[in-house]
Amino acid sequence: xxxxxxxxxxxxxxxxxxxxxxxxxxxxxxxxxxxxxxxxxxxxxxxxxxxxxxxxxxxxxxxxxxxxxxxxxxxxxxxxxxxxxxxxxxxxxxxxxxxxxxxxxxxxxxxxxxxxxxxxxxxxxxxxxxxxxxxxxxxxxxxxxxxxxxxxxxxxxxxxxxxxxxxxxxxxxxxxxxxxxxxxxxxxxxxxxxxxxxxxxxxxxxxxxxxxxxxxxxxxxxxxxxxxxxxxxxxxxxxxxxxxxxxxxxxxxxxxxxxxxxxxxxxxxxxxxxxxxxxxx
Amino acid sequence: xxxxxxxxxxxxxxxxxxxxxxxxxxxxxxxxxxxxxxxxxxxxxxxxxxxxxxxxxxxxxxxxxxxxxxxxxxxxxxxxxxxxxxxxxxxxxxxxxxxxxxxxxxxxxxxxxxxxxxxxxxxxxxxxxxxxxxxxxxxxxxxxxxxxxxxxxxxxxxxxxxxxxxxxxxxxxxxxxxxxxxxxxxxxxxxxxxxxxxxxxxxxxxxxxxxxxxxxxxxxxxxxxxxxxxxxxxxxxxxxxxxxxxxxxxxxxxxxxxxxxxxxxxxxxxxxxxxxxxxxx
Numbered sequence: 215x216x217x218x219x220x221x222x223x224x225x226x227x228x229x230x231x232x233x234x235x236x237x238x239x240x241x242x243x244x245x246x247x248x249x250x251x252x253x254x255x256x257x258x259x260x261x262x263x264x265x266x267x268x269x270x271x272x273x274x275x276x277x278x279x280x281x282x283x284x285x286x287x288x289x290x291x292x293x294x295x296x297x298x299x300x301x302x303x304x305x306x307x308x309x310x311x312x313x314x315x316x317x318x319x320x321x322x323x324x325x326x327x328x329x330x331x332x333x334x335x336x337x338x339x340x341x342x343x344x345x346x347x348x349x350x351x352x353x354x355x356x357x358x359x360x361x362x363x364x365x366x367x368x369x370x371x372x373x374x375x376x377x378x379x380x381x382x383x384x385x386x387x388x389x390x391x392x393x394x395x396x397x398x399x400x401x402x403x404x405x406x407x408x409x410x411x412x413x414x415x416x417x418x419x420x421x422x423x424x425x426x427x428x429x430x431x432x433x434x435x436x437x438x439x440x441x442x443x444x445x446x447x448x449x450x451x452x453x454x455x456x457x458x459x460x461x462x463x464x465x466x467x468x469x470x471x472x473x474x475x476x477x478x479x480x481x482x483x484x485x486x487x488x489x490x491x492x493x494x495x
Numbered sequence: 496x497x498x499x500x501x502x503x504x505x506x507x508x509x510x511x512x513x514x515x516x517x518x519x520x521x522x523x524x525x526x527x528x529x530x531x532x533x534x535x536x537x538x539x540x541x542x543x544x545x546x547x548x549x550x551x552x553x554x555x556x557x558x559x560x561x562x563x564x565x566x567x568x569x570x571x572x573x574x575x576x577x578x579x580x581x582x583x584x585x586x587x588x589x590x591x592x593x594x595x596x597x598x599x600x601x602x603x604x605x606x607x608x609x610x611x612x613x614x615x616x617x618x619x620x621x622x623x624x625x626x627x628x629x630x631x632x633x634x635x636x637x638x639x640x641x642x643x644x645x646x647x648x649x650x651x652x653x654x655x656x657x658x659x660x661x662x663x664x665x666x667x668x669x670x671x672x673x674x675x676x677x678x679x680x681x682x683x684x685x686x687x688x689x690x691x692x693x694x695x696x697x698x699x700x701x702x703x704x705x706x707x708x709x710x711x712x713x714x715x716x717x718x719x720x721x722x723x724x725x726x727x728x729x730x731x732x733x734x735x736x737x738x739x740x741x742x743x744x745x746x747x748x749x750x751x752x753x754x755x756x757x758x759x760x761x762x763x764x765x766x767x768x769x770x771x772x773x774x775x776x
Contacts, residue, residue: 261549263548267541267544267740267741268542268740272542341744366655367655369651370651371648373647374647376669379669380665381648381662381669384661384662388657388660388662459549460550463548
């Protein structure tokens with residue numbers, strides 16, 4: 215991924231992170247781990263979740279609106295912490311936005327290719343992500359053999375807080391039944407890191423689990439360093455959450471997914487709408 | 496529920512049915528069984544599903560838009576085959592619309608009260624339906640003792656086609672754990688009839704399962720008869736589906752839920768938007 219031109223914002227500005235809902239909190243968690251001095255603005259578009267079944271043009275429109283909302287809050291870079299939005303909007307946003315922009319797909323693909331010597335790579339994701347073939351096409355172009363499975367029960371299992379129970383194990387076995395021999399499996403949905411334990415157990419030894427959240431955090435940290443945009447130590451490394459839907463439901467899910475503490479604001483979807491001039495930018 | 500004034504449309508006009516997605520197909524199935532000569536227009540608002548986590552005013556706005564779209568297609572009555580939309584929009588729509596309008600909540604409550612002599616009634620539903628207390632309040636006002644449980648995993652289990660597996664049994668046991676003694680349990684979500692077998696097994700004998708889809712079909716049939724609006728035998732009893740989201744995904748889900756065959760059209764959400772004059776009507 216070529217780096218965009220240096221942004222007009224300083225190193226102490228916050229990083230913007232967005233997702234259709236709460237799944238991106240696993241990405242935020244890894245970003246905080248890799249970048250302990252950064253402050254963040256996280257936007258969860260819970261009023262319009264899920265993005266998966268929506269047409270790509272619609273998702274691209276949402277992502278553009280959200281990127282503008284984050285830019286309006288002075289972010290120095292934007293992480294699209296959502297597989298669907300990364301697939302639909304990253305190329306266009308990376309071209310257009312005046313700040314560096316990252317998605318979760320490319321880092322996940324690169325990590326898998328780097329750690330699966332045999333090149334047999336499994337992809338688990340939502341129906342939208344698997345059907346879009348966003349992972350499979352990139353992996354196959356690089357010479358890998360792929361196997362993909364949509365796992366629609368995984369997101370509600372994580373959100374219900376039963377990720378570490380017999381229910382999760384039974385459902386994981388159901389989805390992984392009939393898989394070919396694999397060297398690595400990409401967790402192609404930001405909710406899935408919560409299921410790492412159960413998936414490792416069902417997949418058995420010798421299969422590397424690729425967590426896109428970890429992968430994107432490593433890439434963002436590397437790029438910010440290269441660009442001289444790492445926040446100086448000692449700044450206020452807080453998180454400001456903007457939620458288009460209901461704040462209490464978001465808080466509940468944030469707790470389950472281990473999202474860091476912060477301040478919360480409700481941001482009505484109508485405030486995100488762009489005029490024709492902004493849309494064309 | 497007092498009957499609205501006679502509608503301007505004839506007995507051979509179709510009945511309108513709508514839901515936020517595919518769940519209402521279980522209601523459509525029961526309506527077809529109770530009313531074999533009727534033709535139907537079913538609108539699935541899959542571009543904006545789920546309604547559950549959205550604010551009631553927003554859901555009311557969607558329901559008003561959809562009701563107008565159905566009226567524009569000449570329906571003689573409208574069934575809101577969605578618990579969330581019934582709770583949010585039925586009173587207002589029933590007052591305003593020029594055709595009879597039904598929701599799924601009241602018929603389910605009436606059926607439960609009629610068949611639970613001890614008055615200990617359980618309610619299973621989505622998070623939105625359970626939190627809204629739409630069933631509990633009505634049941635308690637009638638003297639029943641209630642116990643309610645949100646079951647977010649049930650909808651994806653049904654849509655995944657694993658309703659009759661060990662996964663469904665384990666999840667049903669999880670949700671019903673710790674319940675008090677019950678005389679009846681209301682399936683307070685239009686997807687749940689697919690789980691009847693598993694729920695009956697876990698609940699054991701002596702607990703009556705109340706299927707809101709069956710209950711609303713019986714009420715609609717009774718009211719149409721009273722109003723002289725039953726379709727004459729021998730008409731073309733088809734179904735026309737309008738889907739705001741992706742048609743192939745809808746078809747897949749329709750197959751799992753046993754929705755009747757029919758013709759399918761994609762109806763963009765933007766076509767549903769109302770002008771200020773229509774909104775105020």
